[in-house]
Amino acid sequence: MGGFKVAEEIRIALDAMGGDHAPGEIVKGAVHAAMHHDGMRIILVGRQEEVRRALEEETQAAKADASALPGWQDRISIRDAREVISTSEHPVDAIMHKRDSSMVVALTMVKKGEADAVASAGNSGALMVGGQGIVGRVRGVQRPPFGTLIPTKRGVLLLVDSGANVDARPQFLAQWAKLGTIYMQSSLGIKSPKVGIVNIGAEEEKGNQLVKDTYPLLKKMHEDGEINFGGSCEARDIPEGEFDVVVCDGFVGNVVLKMYEGVAKVLLSEMKAGLLSSTRSKIGALLIKPALKKTLKKFDSSQYGGAPIIGLTGLVVKMHGSSKAVEVERAMDQCVQYREQRIADRIQDYAAGEKKKQDAARAAEKGV
Amino acid sequence: MGGFKVAEEIRIALDAMGGDHAPGEIVKGAVHAAMHHDGMRIILVGRQEEVRRALEEETQAAKADASALPGWQDRISIRDAREVISTSEHPVDAIMHKRDSSMVVALTMVKKGEADAVASAGNSGALMVGGQGIVGRVRGVQRPPFGTLIPTKRGVLLLVDSGANVDARPQFLAQWAKLGTIYMQSSLGIKSPKVGIVNIGAEEEKGNQLVKDTYPLLKKMHEDGEINFGGSCEARDIPEGEFDVVVCDGFVGNVVLKMYEGVAKVLLSEMKAGLLSSTRSKIGALLIKPALKKTLKKFDSSQYGGAPIIGLTGLVVKMHGSSKAVEVERAMDQCVQYREQRIADRIQDYAAGEKKKQDAARAAEKGV
Incomplete structure (x- = not known):
């Protein structure tokens, strides 16, 4: 827990408004994760007054927990986003037009380097569209799947x-x-x-x-x-x-x-x-x-936490729509592991090789 | 159990060679069905020496069962068929070329009116092809499904x-x-x-x-x-x-x-x-x-026994490939119920209506 480790902490933009039990259970899961797991900073993205209220409630409830890591409260912050994408919305429309939604803001944070990962229990289709459109697809990967x-x-x-x-x-x-x-x-x-x-x-x-x-x-x-x-x-x-x-x-x-x-x-x-x-x-x-x-x-x-979208340039994790605190906590921990395992790097290496092969095949076809 | 009821008994051609546990468990299931259920005659279709051996064994084993219906042995017979269709065979080829297989012989018995129903735990694709090709599809039904x-x-x-x-x-x-x-x-x-x-x-x-x-x-x-x-x-x-x-x-x-x-x-x-x-x-x-x-x-x-093919002119029941005696017994009983419920008649009525609608639509198109 020294200062040395702080630099390696993964910054997770957590969509506080996505899912059947948002924001209550999402925030609760974030608090439990910060209390019990090392190596992460969580940025709760959503309507700040609602998120703050939920965070204060959970912080109160958490005070009795003696097993909490010291300084866990410093590792949770809030980023305001005024809109919410619902489950029934059309994915492309939602991502294109709700620029100030919790999901779009969270994805944009990864794009801008303000976060290392996104996790959301919201609209799966929108997360897939936004993951590819905002965070970006690894070149050479045709269609990123949920794993x-x-x-x-x-x-x-x-x-x-x-x-x-x-x-x-x-x-x-x-x-x-x-x-x-x-x-x-x-x-x-x-x-x-x-x-x-x-x-x-x-x-x-x-x-x-x-x-x-x-x-x-x-x-x-x-x-x-x-x-x-x-x-x-x-x-x-x-x-x-x-x-x-x-x-x-x-x-x-x-x-x-x-x-x-x-x-x-x-x-x-x-x-x-x-x-x-x-x-x-x-x-x-x-x-x-x-x-x-x-x-x-x-x-x-x-x-087993959430399902990462495999083949994006950043880590995007889809949590079940009905996720409660325990699933959220698990997904947060999974983000830490995913980063340590450097899966994304290895996929980039593979995809770069694929890309080369595809280019070579195309060049050969042209009779070079 | 009087002579009056005999006329109403359903005659089931049971493919004794189909499934992972044939002929042993199939024959055993047939024996249990005849012993404990009313209203059916079972014709075991398959290599007669193998089927007879299995039947004799099961008959021996069944002697101790005091709950057996009187005369149950008279309600089981054997029809010889020399070939067997395996699970890995191509459905159309198998039905076309193995004319003396237990499955084809059983289906042909229904076509000829020598049986009222077929049950098989063998190759599903072949049973579907044979069910349509040999027994026949109700006119107006496009693609009979398994239910x-x-x-x-x-x-x-x-x-x-x-x-x-x-x-x-x-x-x-x-x-x-x-x-x-x-x-x-x-x-x-x-x-x-x-x-x-x-x-x-x-x-x-x-x-x-x-x-x-x-x-x-x-x-x-x-x-x-x-x-x-x-x-x-x-x-x-x-x-x-x-x-x-x-x-x-x-x-x-x-x-x-x-x-x-x-x-x-x-x-x-x-x-x-x-x-x-x-x-x-x-x-x-x-x-x-x-x-x-x-x-x-x-x-x-x-x-819940087998899965009937819905929309054929006769009753064809697919049993699970891994069926044991209990599933076979249940499927036999299901054949009796299926007949009593007159489902096939009601489907024929519906399909006849469909056929009329289709014909009328076609006539209207021609500008009659």
Whole structure:
């Protein structure tokens, strides 16, 4: 915690107005993050009177917490932004016309070098448009995807794209396979991440047109040693953790993500209701509580924070629209890790190589 | 059980060679069905020596069961078929060339009036091709879908298409909404089933191109009183049971189905492992067992049997490739119910109306 480390702190512009529980839970999450995690400064972006009120409330509530890092309050500040982009707005219109919205202001801070990262639980489409338009796309990356870490039986896997590009082309999926590989190598240290493509059967000839067209591209990349392609991944293999990286279009990815969430939620609530239905099972429930909690924690997606947009020149993290303080805190911590892992640098290196290849191919075509 | 009822028994041609556990589990399921359920005759179709061996084994094992219906053995017979279609074969090739396969022979029995229904756990694509090519499509139905009943918090919903048409058009989805409505009205007596379209957000402007193009068609059908359209269904609303019928292309439907299966399976196995990790939780586990079993049974998809192909002139039921005896038994019973509910008749009536409309539109175009 010396002065030496301060220079390395990541400055996160946090969209305080985005999401179902903004600004209350967003601010609460920021306070918890600053109290318990090192290495970050958080700038809350939004209507300053509302944000300040929420911040004061949380600061009061936090005073009792003896585990808080010293000086945490100095690491949270507010940047005023008068407008708010809602979930139902058209992404391009919102980014173009709401220049003083919390989301646009936060993204612009990264562009101007006033912040190192943006996190938002607001309109996903707008964040994607603004991420590319304001922060900027790495040259050579065709369509930046959302990458979401999903808990599995064996640990965790990366799902790309989890919701950004709903009508994708084979070339996009092929590139996501490579981006995902770099991500998992950098973040989890997996040397040769096993890549799968979401499909409706294990056989190569199965699938819709997109999958059939993408499959040979992935096979070629595997032969060239670019990725470790393990073939088709049936949706039921995802929770089993058979793969490290799973690619699909953003529509399918979003369905995967939300089925995960929905099935787990319903199953657990039904189980809970079942356990409270008799005295016998109520006593049993008390006895199994600690063991159950451990299992559930493993499958709690809030543990894995937000979904970064992979392939931008800056760090932009999308948090779930329904994020509460715990998810926000986790996403803040993830920003610190993401920076330490230098994933963005490695993607820039890869993309620069891609760009060169593309240019060389074009030059060759022209008969140079 | 008098002679009077025999005439009403449904004759089911059961593909004894299809699926991961054929012929053993298929035959076992058939035996259990005949022993415990009324109203059916089962013809096991497959290599007779293998099927006979399995049948003799199961008959031996069944002798101890006092609850067996009298004369159940007379309601099972064998039809020889020498070839087997594997999962990896190309559907059209398999149906065209393996004329003496268990699947083709079973389908042909329905065509010839020697059976009333076919059930198979074999190659889904081949069953779809053969169902349309051999049994026949109801005129007016464009693309018959698989309809699968999924357990939800509130009961059950019908997912169409759950895997047959992976690259679908808006007109197909619109028709599936109507077919699904008829299905749920007939089978579960729901007067006005709430129909949703699988989407990545609740707002109308969200979705991929297919969803955006289908949405207005469904709205129009709602305005015309043909269906009760409730809008977009996010994947997490599916287990919550917010809708009675959910439409999507067969690729997405298959992902939904297999995520359901996969998440539930992994979550439960992890929970079980967690419960056996300490003495305290082991004792608790014993106490909660009855309550837990009840909950799990509700979410056990084997309770809901197979997926009928909706819109054929005969009953063709696809069972899960990994079906065991319990799923087979359930699917056999489902055939009996399906027939009693006269769903096929109602679909024929609807399709005849559609056909007339199409013909009238064509005549009008010609300026008659």
